[in-house]
Amino acid sequence: MKSERVEESRRVGLFVTCLVDLFRPTVGFASVKLLENAGCQVDVPMAQTCCGQPAYNSGDRADAIAIARNTIEAFEDYDYVVTPSGSCAGMLKKHYPSLFKGDPRWEARAEAFAAKVHELVSFLVDVLGVRSVGAAHAGTVTYHDSCSGLRELGIREQPRNLLASVSGLELKEMRDSDVCCGFGGTFCVKYPEISNRIVEEKTANIRAAGAETLLAGDLGCLMNMAGKLERQGIDVKVRHVAEVLAGMDDGPAIGRGKG
Amino acid sequence: MQITSPAFKENARRALSDAQLQKALGHVRSGFIDKRQYAVEALPEFDALRDSARAIKDHTLAHLDLYLEAYEEKVKKAGGYVHWAETAADARNVILEICRAAGARTVTKGKSMITEEIGLNEFLEKEGVRPVETDLGEYIIQLRGEHPSHIIAPAVHLTRDQVEADFRRAHDHLPVARDLSEPESLLGEARRVLRYQYFQADVGITGANFLVAETGSSIIVTNEGNGDLTQILPRVHVVVASIEKIVPTLEDVSQILRLLARSATGQDMSVYTTLSTGPRRPGDPDGPDEYHVVLVDNGRSSMLGTEFQDMLRCIRCGACMNHCPVYHAVGGHAYGWVYPGPMGAVLTPSLVGVDKAGHLPNASTFCGRCEAVCPMRIPLPKMMRHWREREFSRGLNPATQRYGLRAWAMFARRPKLYRLASSFGIPLLSFFKGRKGSFRYLPLAGGWTRHREMPAPEGRTFMQQWRDRDAQKQEARA
Ligand code: SF4
Numbered sequence: 244m245k246s247e248r249v250e251e252s253r254r255v256g257l258f259v260t261c262l263v264d265l266f267r268p269t270v271g272f273a274s275v276k277l278l279e280n281a282g283c284q285v286d287v288p289m290a291q292t293c294c295g296q297p298a299y300n301s302g303d304r305a306d307a308i309a310i311a312r313n314t315i316e317a318f319e320d321y322d323y324v325v326t327p328s329g330s331c332a333g334m335l336k337k338h339y340p341s342l343f344k345g346d347p348r349w350e351a352r353a354e355a356f357a358a359k360v361h362e363l364v365s366f367l368v369d370v371l372g373v374r375s376v377g378a379a380h381a382g383t384v385t386y387h388d389s390c391s392g393l394r395e396l397g398i399r400e401q402p403r404n405l406l407a408s409v410s411g412l413e414l415k416e417m418r419d420s421d422v423c424c425g426f427g428g429t430f431c432v433k434y435p436e437i438s439n440r441i442v443e444e445k446t447a448n449i450r451a452a453g454a455e456t457l458l459a460g461d462l463g464c465l466m467n468m469a470g471k472l473e474r475q476g477i478d479v480k481v482r483h484v485a486e487v488l489a490g491m492d493d494g495p496a497i498g499r500g501k502g
Numbered sequence: 503m504q505i506t507s508p509a510f511k512e513n514a515r516r517a518l519s520d521a522q523l524q525k526a527l528g529h530v531r532s533g534f535i536d537k538r539q540y541a542v543e544a545l546p547e548f549d550a551l552r553d554s555a556r557a558i559k560d561h562t563l564a565h566l567d568l569y570l571e572a573y574e575e576k577v578k579k580a581g582g583y584v585h586w587a588e589t590a591a592d593a594r595n596v597i598l599e600i601c602r603a604a605g606a607r608t609v610t611k612g613k614s615m616i617t618e619e620i621g622l623n624e625f626l627e628k629e630g631v632r633p634v635e636t637d638l639g640e641y642i643i644q645l646r647g648e649h650p651s652h653i654i655a656p657a658v659h660l661t662r663d664q665v666e667a668d669f670r671r672a673h674d675h676l677p678v679a680r681d682l683s684e685p686e687s688l689l690g691e692a693r694r695v696l697r698y699q700y701f702q703a704d705v706g707i708t709g710a711n712f713l714v715a716e717t718g719s720s721i722i723v724t725n726e727g728n729g730d731l732t733q734i735l736p737r738v739h740v741v742v743a744s745i746e747k748i749v750p751t752l753e754d755v756s757q758i759l760r761l762l763a764r765s766a767t768g769q770d771m772s773v774y775t776t777l778s779t780g781p782r783r784p785g786d787p788d789g790p791d792e793y794h795v796v797l798v799d800n801g802r803s804s805m806l807g808t809e810f811q812d813m814l815r816c817i818r819c820g821a822c823m824n825h826c827p828v829y830h831a832v833g834g835h836a837y838g839w840v841y842p843g844p845m846g847a848v849l850t851p852s853l854v855g856v857d858k859a860g861h862l863p864n865a866s867t868f869c870g871r872c873e874a875v876c877p878m879r880i881p882l883p884k885m886m887r888h889w890r891e892r893e894f895s896r897g898l899n900p901a902t903q904r905y906g907l908r909a910w911a912m913f914a915r916r917p918k919l920y921r922l923a924s925s926f927g928i929p930l931l932s933f934f935k936g937r938k939g940s941f942r943y944l945p946l947a948g949g950w951t952r953h954r955e956m957p958a959p960e961g962r963t964f965m966q967q968w969r970d971r972d973a974q975k976q977e978a979r980a
Pocket residue numbers: 765815816817818819820821822823845872875876877878879880
């Protein structure tokens with residue numbers, strides 16, 4: 244049935260992200276489901292690893308460039324490159340071109356690649372025009388705006404709009420939802436005390452929102468917040484927004500065991 | 503001023519466990535952000551102004567020598583003197599000479615970050631000239647023997663109770679029973695004490711928010727009016743300004759001024775915007791007899807033409823630190839030198855060297871809020887990353903970090919190897935999690951697990967599962 248709706252122009256290469264691959268495959272499958280439901284043909288190129296941010300943000304340009312080349316080569320034949328992370332999408336879309344600035348062989352290639360890159364939820368809403376996902380979630384949720392998605396890609400209303408279409412779901416906004424959770428990639432292990440102070444501020448706001456579930460669009464931030472909530476004994480479940488939108492939220496939440 | 507930036511981590515740790523400081527820092531979060539937001543929302547052309555201000559500064563920086571020379575001409579024509587100081591030491595010496603020539607024993611000072619940068623107060627004191635800070639915040643920290651922790655709110659790290667205690671200690675000639683419970687009463691007392699100093703001072707030293715090439719004017723903005731008294735009452739007025747303060751015309755200034763107060767405090771305009779152009783002319787009701795400008799380079803010209811040039815657009819509004827989660831957590835002193843927060847994380851390595859200030863551009867989550875609010879559209883995270891690149895290429899970051907990164911990159915650059923490693927490692931890790939779903943402790947991840955649980959992997963990697971799914975599909979088709 245579905246394959247009849249596939250249009251030639253909707254061949255999507257899914258950039259899974261290293262964290263989803265290793266820690267939360269459910270988010271990958273939720274992404275595939277959402278994209279397929281919206282009429283895309285989804286491929287997962289095996290030649291992908293990580294977007295390269297750990298190297299890029301540590302000042303290691305050479306490794307960042309090598310990783311970026313791999314990624315571009317693996318994905319440039321698709322109509323779209325979609326990833327369930329604002330941070331990785333920001334890297335692919337905004338920073339890859341800057342890595343190859345002035346490189347006669349790669350600059351144009353990186354630009355053409357970047358033009359096809361989208362974060363999952365904004366892709367569904369802004370590019371595919373999805374208004375409703377037909378999922379159900381009985382309960383209250385609060386949404387954290389991850390920094391790169393919000394400030395590099397302007398993702399704010401898109402997830403909220405789609406969540407509003409989920410039947411039974413009530414969104415309870417937290418205070419300062421747009422303030423960093425303190426993850427910051429390698430920052431959280433290089434400056435653990437400062438990172439801890441920032442995430443404490445965040446979990447206080449999450450708790451005050453009074454929702455049962457915390458959602459966001461980036462697994463790094465989610466693992467950070469889930470880990471802190473768990474340590475503090477605050478009973479809020481944590482999930483990637485795609486899990487709820489795809490109706491794949493029946494398994495254990497992030498950092499939670501089977502029972 | 504002594505640099506403690508290399509000890510950033512220890513500074514930060516101390517700051518995090520300082521209850522008074524943490525209480526005071528709450529005001530940064532509550533006091534600046536909403537006010538700026540209202541002010542910006544009330545001005546539809548705010549973003550257009552930002553573009554225009556950026557263009558003005560970029561143009562000026564591209565012709566910096568030209569505008570500085572034009573400015574010098576105008577100052578001379580107005581009867582003032584211009585002194586060029588290449589280094590902090592040059593600037594200090596010029597200022598001391600001016601003070602000596604004026605026979606000054608006391609100088610009053612308006613709020614100025616550049617005099618902090620060149621370490622003027624300590625120097626003058628050592629040479630027998632007493633500097634008196636006249637801005638309330640600066641006055642408070644001078645009483646305490648501290649340095650500013652914020653570029654527009656120097657005493658923001660202190661609570662009102664601490665200030666009251668300082669005043670009672672320092673002003674022991676005043677009645678013990680007086681009421682100092684309100685911020686206004688503190689301001690009133692400081693004013694009364696300072697009034698007397700203005701008339702004692704032989705030299706008044708101010709900074710400058712802008713220097714105007716067109717007219718030879720220097721401009722300061724204040725909320726207390728102390729700057730006006732500092733520059734009008736003493737016989738000699740010295741303006742100390744770094745070279746990037748220059749703008750071509752008054753029209754340019756008026757555009758940037760509309761951004762400055764809104765970004766800084768959420769005011770439409772600061773209470774006082776004061777222009778000074780040369781010494782008192784015949785017939786002027788007031789003004790100094792002598793007017794000097796000390797133009798300080800101190801490393802800025804070597805930023806021109808580099809990836810750090812954009813930093814010279816900075817108008818010192820403080821918005822970047824007001825919105826910085828790291829600044830909120832540790833305050834300004836932890837950064838260990840004059841300039842804190844995101845702007846300090848870029849500027850300090852430029853001025854004192856990345857070998858000393860390397861922590862600063864690293865201690866950022868790259869959340870991007872600073873760039874989002876910077877009125878001059880300075881790409882602060884990008885420039886912090888440039889500093890990290892310089893550090894990395896010079897081998898300045900810790901060896902453990904470098905080796906860890908290289909080892910990881912070895913796999914990340916080779917998809918097949920990476921697949922292989924993750925398909926063994928991850929299921930193993932998830933096996934050990936037991937039923938709980940997260941780890942309290944993980945070897946090599948102490949930085950993480952000291953403060954939070956480590957969520958465990960769900961099970962097999964996505965890629966493994968995807969391959970199985972593909973294989974099943976193939977089978978079903980066959
Ligand atoms: S960097 Fe921008 S936000 Fe920060 S003080 Fe300078 S002008 Fe203001």
